[in-house]
Amino acid sequence: MEIVWFKHDLRIRDHAPLTEAVAAGPVLALFIHEPEIILAPDFSASHGAFIRECLDSLSAALQERGAELVELTGSVPGLLEKIWLQQPFANLWSHEETGNWASYQRDKLVASWCRQRGVRWRQAPQNGVLRGLTTRTKQDWLAELEVYSSSEPVKAPRNIVPARLDPMLPAPVAPLQAAGHDKPGRIKGGRAEAIRLLTEFVRTKIIRYPQSISSPLTAEDGCSRLSPFLAHGVITVREIVLAMNRRVGSPEIASNKYRQERLINALRFFADRLSWRAGYFQNMESMPRLEFDNIHPAMSGLREEEFDPARFAHWKNGETGYPMVDAAMKMLHHTGWINMRMRGMVLSFALNELWLHWREPALFLAREFVDYEPAIHYNQMQIHAGTAGAGSMLAYNPVKQAQELDPEGVFVRRWLPVLQAVPDAYIFEPWTMPLAAQTACGVTIGIDYPVPLVDHLEAARQARSRVADAQIAAGIRQRAVRNKAGQNRDGANQAGLF
Ligand SMILES: Cc1cc2nc3c(=O)[nH]c(=O)nc-3n(C[C@H](O)[C@H](O)[C@H](O)COP(=O)(O)OP(=O)(O)OC[C@H]3O[C@@H](n4cnc5c(N)ncnc54)[C@H](O)[C@@H]3O)c2cc1C
Numbered sequence: 354m355e356i357v358w359f360k361h362d363l364r365i366r367d368h369a370p371l372t373e374a375v376a377a378g379p380v381l382a383l384f385i386h387e388p389e390i391i392l393a394p395d396f397s398a399s400h401g402a403f404i405r406e407c408l409d410s411l412s413a414a415l416q417e418r419g420a421e422l423v424e425l426t427g428s429v430p431g432l433l434e435k436i437w438l439q440q441p442f443a444n445l446w447s448h449e450e451t452g453n454w455a456s457y458q459r460d461k462l463v464a465s466w467c468r469q470r471g472v473r474w475r476q477a478p479q480n481g482v483l484r485g486l487t488t489r490t491k492q493d494w495l496a497e498l499e500v501y502s503s504s505e506p507v508k509a510p511r512n513i514v515p516a517r518l519d520p521m522l523p524a525p526v527a528p529l530q531a532a533g534h535d536k537p538g539r540i541k542g543g544r545a546e547a548i549r550l551l552t553e554f555v556r557t558k559i560i561r562y563p564q565s566i567s568s569p570l571t572a573e574d575g576c577s578r579l580s581p582f583l584a585h586g587v588i589t590v591r592e593i594v595l596a597m598n599r600r601v602g603s604p605e606i607a608s609n610k611y612r613q614e615r616l617i618n619a620l621r622f623f624a625d626r627l628s629w630r631a632g633y634f635q636n637m638e639s640m641p642r643l644e645f646d647n648i649h650p651a652m653s654g655l656r657e658e659e660f661d662p663a664r665f666a667h668w669k670n671g672e673t674g675y676p677m678v679d680a681a682m683k684m685l686h687h688t689g690w691i692n693m694r695m696r697g698m699v700l701s702f703a704l705n706e707l708w709l710h711w712r713e714p715a716l717f718l719a720r721e722f723v724d725y726e727p728a729i730h731y732n733q734m735q736i737h738a739g740t741a742g743a744g745s746m747l748a749y750n751p752v753k754q755a756q757e758l759d760p761e762g763v764f765v766r767r768w769l770p771v772l773q774a775v776p777d778a779y780i781f782e783p784w785t786m787p788l789a790a791q792t793a794c795g796v797t798i799g800i801d802y803p804v805p806l807v808d809h810l811e812a813a814r815q816a817r818s819r820v821a822d823a824q825i826a827a828g829i830r831q832r833a834v835r836n837k838a839g840q841n842r843d844g845a846n847q848a849g850l851f
Pocket residue numbers: 566576577578579580581583584626627629630633691692693694696697700722724725726727729730733734
């Protein structure tokens with residue numbers, strides 16, 4: 354019997370461990386609902402619901418090929434031991450996982466159990482990540498990513514001979530309930546949805562992608578929205594790259610050089626994001642404690658002791674008094690997704706204007722983001738906090754962001770209907786509205802909508818200066834320099850930055 358352990362790889366195409374296990378013998382396809390993962394503070398009900406839909410889709414795909422997805426609940430080494438005692442097996446097949454601390458700890462226990470029982474754990478790399486890279490040079494993993502993404506996805510097996518367990522597997526127990534509620538506007542999981550999104554994106558949307566990603570008005574429809582599917586391995590980077598290359602080579606595109614060039618430029622822009630993703634994975638591989646520790650140890654103690662729970666609560670609830678921040682938070686509550694610029698703005702407001710240490714905001718956002726991916730997430734936290742070492746923190750001016758990305762206040766009014774009747778002149782700074790105007794539009798600041806928690810310009814100035822002082826003391830930079838307008842991480846000109 355060959356055990357294929359599905360984790361963040363809920364698919365059958367481009368799944369080398371499954372294909373190889375099928376060639377080796379009868380297969381037990383296994384997914385384990387792990388208390389250590391589900392009850393952890395970075396997991397939420399919307400993750401659980403998304404995963405459920407992906408498991409249903411995986412289960413249907415396996416059934417079409419003659420196999421069954423067996424779902425168990427419990428700690429992995431204990432369940433493997435029970436299965437092994439009923440029917441010893443020689444191989445455990447899975448992908449390598451570059452996940453959170455809980456999954457890292459669990460993997461160590463599984464490795465130890467495999468050694469004790471003489472089981473060979475055959476882990477295939479994924480996401481172009483090089484495990485065990487000691488020097489961590491960028492060239493190494495970029496070369497690996499290039500090789501990985503230019504190779505053909507592994508075909509799905511046609512037929513799977515299922516393993517029969519005698520007498521019975523450990524009895525399934527009631528599914529564990531994660532914290533919180535599912536989100537009404539959440540994207541639906543499953544392979545069919547991932548393929549639909551990819552096809553639509555590559556056919557019609559990618560050409561406008563570089564211009565669409567910054568404003569929350571255009572990003573919702575203009576981004577690929579593939580992130581939760583990538584996070585749970587419903588689709589792979591290699592499959593996305595293949596779909597893009599096919600599009601570039603299609604007769605419709607190849608016959609029009611101007612269009613082909615535009616498409617190639619847009620694809621490069623998109624591919625940059627996929628390579629950032631791979632870079633963050635590679636970072637996480639060598640820094641498994643990234644979710645707890647400041648990347649640069651000398652930055653420890655910068656914010657930790659000053660955590661203000663009341664400020665944190667207002668921020669979480671979308672009640673900071675800054676409409677762009679609050680609107681983005683409300684959208685996140687409803688959908689589980691906001692675009693990268695809004696993620697950066699919401700986060701930088703918490704870390705810099707509100708001076709909150711990144712750990713609690715990170716956990717809150719992890720539960721909120723349906724696409725939560727520890728490697729990307731914690732790197733982003735630390736880059737914005739200025740604790741990553743290189744360079745300064747990232748800070749966004751929430752008023753400027755609103756003026757540039759939502760000039761007519763459409764996004765703000767959509768997610769903060771209470772501000773619907775506020776005149777355009779005050780929509781991004783409602784606290785400046787004279788009392789007469791408040792009465793006229795029926796919105797009293799401090800009652801219907803909060804007064805600002807802080808003076809954002811002054812708070813950001815202080816944050817910049819404290820981060821700069823700490824970085825200078827740590828020898829990370831020579832002298833305090835203001836964040837200058839320049840090339841933003843999302844490729845746009847950072848005119849909205851301080
Ligand atoms: C504070 C903060 C936290 C973030 N946390 C996460 C997270 O937990 N999970 C997550 O998938 N992304 C995260 N991102 C990155 C990015 O915002 C999301 O990947 C993107 O918004 C997802 O939407 P999309 O799939 O439509 O992206 P697209 O714009 O269509 O991009 C395609 C894919 O490229 C990758 N990608 C895009 N932007 C980035 C980036 N900046 N860094 C690394 N990879 C990127 C993602 O896999 C994404 O699915 C975070 C960004 C910030 C600023």
